[in-house]
Amino acid sequence: MVEIVTSRFGPLEIPDEDVLTFQAGLIGFSQHTRFSLLGGGRGLGYEWLQSLDDGNIAFVVVQPGLIKPDYHIQIQDDALHEIEFQEGDDVVVLSIVTIPPNEPEKATVNLQGPLIINATRNRGKQIILNESFPIRYPLNSAKPEVEQEVENPAQTAVNT
Amino acid sequence: MLILTRKEGEGIRLGDDIRIVLVQLRGNQVRLGIECPKNMRVLRDELYQAVCKENLAAMAADPTHVPDLTIHILPQTSNDSPNP
Numbered sequence: 001m002v003e004i005v006t007s008r009f010g011p012l013e014i015p016d017e018d019v020l021t022f023q024a025g026l027i028g029f030s031q032h033t034r035f036s037l038l039g040g041g042r043g044l045g046y047e048w049l050q051s052l053d054d055g056n057i058a059f060v061v062v063q064p065g066l067i068k069p070d071y072h073i074q075i076q077d078d079a080l081h082e083i084e085f086q087e088g089d090d091v092v093v094l095s096i097v098t099i100p101p102n103e104p105e106k107a108t109v110n111l112q113g114p115l116i117i118n119a120t121r122n123r124g125k126q127i128i129l130n131e132s133f134p135i136r137y138p139l140n141s142a143k144p145e146v147e148q149e150v151e152n153p154a155q156t157a158v159n160t
Numbered sequence: 161m162l163i164l165t166r167k168e169g170e171g172i173r174l175g176d177d178i179r180i181v182l183v184q185l186r187g188n189q190v191r192l193g194i195e196c197p198k199n200m201r202v203l204r205d206e207l208y209q210a211v212c213k214e215n216l217a218a219m220a221a222d223p224t225h226v227p228d229l230t231i232h233i234l235p236q237t238s239n240d241s242p243n244p
Contacts (some may be wrong), residue, residue, distance in 0.1 A: 006194050006200040007222050028212035033161045045233050046226050060221045080232040097229065104225035107232075108216070113211035128203055135214050139232040 002034065006055035009038065014052060019118060022083060022124045029033060034123065037142070046097065059088060060097040067095070067109055067139060075116055079127045082117040090119040098136065108136035 002014045014036045025032045034052040045066070051057035064071045085091060094115045099107045111133035121125065123146040164172060171181035171193075180199070181193040194202055 001164075011195060019231040026215055027208065028215045028228075058221070059215070059218050059221055060226055060229075062229075062233075069234060074232070076199070076201065078201065096215065096218045098222045098227070099223065099225050101220060101222065107225075107229055109212065110214050113214065121175075126211075126215075128201075128207060130203075132170050135210050139229060 002036075004052050004055050005053045005059065006049075006050060007146045008058055009049070009050070010081050012036075012038075012050070016065060018121070019052060020049075020122050020124045023128070026059075026115075026126045027128070029057065037061075045106060047094075049094070049096075060099065061094040061115065062097055062109060064093060064095040064109065064111060064114060068111065068137065068141075071111060071133075073129055073133075074131075075127065076130075079116060079125055083123040084118060085118055086120075086122045089121060092117045094121050097139070105140065107139045108134075109139055110135050 001016060002019055005011045019046055020032070020035045020037065020038050024030060029051075030045070032051045032053045035049050036052055037052050038048040038058075041047075046062050049059045049061050056072050065067050074092075074146060083091070094117060095105055095109045095111055096113070097109050098117065112135045113126055113128050115124055164208055166172065166182045168182055168185050173179050177197050181195075182190055183193045184191040196202065207210040
């Protein structure tokens, strides 16, 4: 059990089985190796990745496929090794959301540096993809066009 | 920081299995050749810095704004149904 006082969610008690270990921390936050996902069931939308080493540090994360259905990434072997991946493990890809202060309508999602989490073994890692993806992909690019009928049939086909 | 002077065609070695060669000098650019183990990630430094900077920016997120973001979630068409 990890007990921590957070700036956003007050005091938390996280059972050991919900503690995710990021051996290398997040990029720029190498000293933070323990995190937990808070809120929302998987696939339901946004969650918080709360640092258990510093209560002030938390990130909004989302499954990138919910924002950009054609987002497919290749995870390199060394990264899989670091999250102790073994055949049959459940791996989740999450992207960090950046919400500019007081401008939630300008929120973006980082598709270049996703998090990969081995949910079976509670290991995570932030990777930087070799292929080029937007670091600031606007969340509202996923919003279906309701007012203007500009939806591209080819795009719909990709969703299937 | 260790600084070494190299000419075109010359290189350096880091440990036993990393070799970096100055392949070509062209105006204000140099072309580097890198030989290293396959499982070693090689990244342009500015990409690493950009992700680092984005993480810092993302840390400032305000919980009151998160519910506003749910409109951006696309309806799920795949077969992986949400957990109960």
